[in-house]
Amino acid sequence: MKNWRMEAIILAVGMLLLGVFIKNGFSEFAQKDRSVNVKGLAEMEVPADKVTWPLVYKSLGNDLGALYDDIKRSNQTILEFLKEKGLAETEISVNAPEIIDLKAERYSNNNDTPYRYNVTSVITVTSMKVDLVRKLISEQGELLKRGIAITGGDYRYNVSYEYTSLNKIKPGMIEEATKNAREAAEKFAKDSESELGKIRHASQGQFSISDRDANTPYIKKVRVVTTIEYSLED
Incomplete structure (x- = not known):
């Protein structure tokens, strides 16, 4: 005669474990899908060379x-x-x-x-x-x-x-734009009661150089915007 009681216990334990795994899986999936996309701006005025x-x-x-x-x-x-x-x-x-x-x-x-x-x-x-x-x-x-x-x-x-010396100021401007983007992401994470995670994706926009204004074309405004996606964690 089969021991139905033992099989029932094993089945119940299996269902319980399956439920835990499913719950953890959904939780990890939801956590993985949480992110914030921010932009960081850096601007600098330089004399034409x-x-x-x-x-x-x-x-x-x-x-x-x-x-x-x-x-x-x-x-x-x-x-x-x-x-x-x-x-x-x-x-x-x-x-x-x-x-x-x-x-x-x-x-x-x-x-x-x-x-x-x-x-x-x-x-x-x-x-x-x-x-x-x-x-x-x-x-x-x-x-x-x-x-x-x-x-x-x-x-x-x-x-x-x-202005022909863009390569001299590029690293510093990218660093500043990235810093500004992170500050915005940290503020968002704090407001949403989350922790800021790692960078999931980042893209650097093109540098633009324009006259500061119509009266001073010998002063140039250099601008760059970076776009960064951070993961969010509880």
Whole structure:
């Protein structure tokens, strides 16, 4: 005769253990699924370390040969001015002149002009001496004394400033952004009566560099946002 009582006890113990395992499994699954996703921001203002300055002037005339000689003299005068002020020849480049035949413009209203040719000449300064170049931009009026009028207003020839030393500040900014993200995660964990666990996933956003404002393009704002997912524990 079978011992039904013993089998019943074994079955009850097995069911009890199964229930414990299921409970622990659900608890671990729920715990595993708990997380918080936060973003950390780091910003820094830095001075531009590279400047590109196009010096533009125009020449009008009817004789291309005479215009060529005039442009050659003007270019030499500008080169001498820039070198006198402390720029190296390697920082200065002379662009090919842009010539417009006013009489050949089919839809222009220039038929009454006494000149046939309008020549635009550009000498470009590209330098890491940002402060010096900014000073020269404010002093370019001196070229008027030497017979050269630098023109402006053409969007193609605006002064531009760059920041090229991003790799020097990247590690520190990433560290700051990560720290800020962790502080936000810790605050969330505290408010939810949880403990902050390990990082489950992290991604670093792209660095962006922009002008601080329209009036100070030589000051740049560097920005990065990191996104980090932390696990939460009871």
